[in-house]
């Protein structure tokens with residue numbers, strides 16, 4: 001069953017058009033990774049789905065976003081508010097944007113199920129303690145009474161995940177949920193999140209700039225570059241046979257082995273800002289196989305197919 005279907009999403013902020021051509025579909029129980037370097041449009045995609053663009057003076061310009069059969073573009077803020085934190089949970093990068101530093105964490109998590117599920121005080125508390133346990137937080141009944149500053153970064157991020165799960169959502173959107181944490185804790189939390197999604201048969205949009213996170217956690221992936229989608233498909237297919245040169249380069253950046261001396265290959269150059277989006281294929285200034293046509297013609301990104309690659313030479317690139 002399709003939980004989320006995004007078709008040809010485009011976003012404008014005042015006169016600028018930082019995002020266009022984003023299309024993907026997510027089934028119940030699936031995890032999609034949205035991956036790309038900084039400035040590729042991952043967060044704008046998430047904000048578009050969540051109806052949060054007005055916060056930055058932006059709006060959906062074209063395209064559709066369908067959640068469980070409900071068209072979200074054009075919903076009023078009131079209608080969106082019922083979905084956000086309810087059937088759609090959001091996990092942000094910085095726990096302190098979700099947690100109130102002046103309140104104990106337990107009642108903060110309770111507030112979600114009280115508001116969205118209508119639980120009473122005792123019911124909400126019991127649910128929170130159970131959720132904290134599910135998040136493998138030791139001694140959840142005593143942790144319930146702590147303030148955010150009494151917890152480690154990793155623990156705080158688990159609390160944010162508990163809050164996102166508080167209303168029993170169908171869809172979770174996690175925007176770089178672990179970037180602020182150290183690498184070992186990052187891996188633990190991503191694994192935990194992936195396990196919870198599978199156990200509860202939820203759907204997850206996992207935004208990351210890390211291809212190895214995608215490889216370990218996701219069922220499918222959409223690769224983004226300079227405000228547009230460039231490749232999409234099942235994770236195994238994408239890693240076995242990347243069709244877009246940018247995807248290939250990102251995969252080439254994953255360190256192999258654990259040796260400290262391994263050097264990351266990196267991709268030459270940087271992602272252009274909105275004002276400098278190149279003509280034709282936006283990746284052409286960094287692409288090692290670009291030809292003249294790439295500077296003129298925008299490659300098509302198919303909306304419906306399971307696999308898509310926006311590249312004039314996609315097949316050649318796969319060989």
Ligand SMILES: Nc1ncnc2c1ncn2[C@@H]1O[C@H](COP(=O)(O)OP(=O)(O)OP(=O)(O)O)[C@@H](O)[C@H]1O
Pocket residue numbers: 013018019036037038039040041042043044045056209227272273274
């Ligand atoms: N409020 C804004 N006003 C103008 N441009 C914006 C705004 N927010 C984002 N952009 C631009 O849109 C493009 C995509 O930004 P976005 O934040 O979605 O990237 P991202 O992939 O989430 O990057 P990061 O990995 O750094 O979080 C960038 O060029 C960015 O500068």
Ligand code: SF4
Pocket residue numbers: 244245246281282283284285287288289290291294299310311312313314
């Ligand atoms: S369209 Fe051209 S420039 Fe763009 S990725 Fe393909 S080969 Fe490279």
Ligand SMILES: [Mg+2]
Pocket residue numbers: 042043044175
């Ligand atoms: Mg971002």
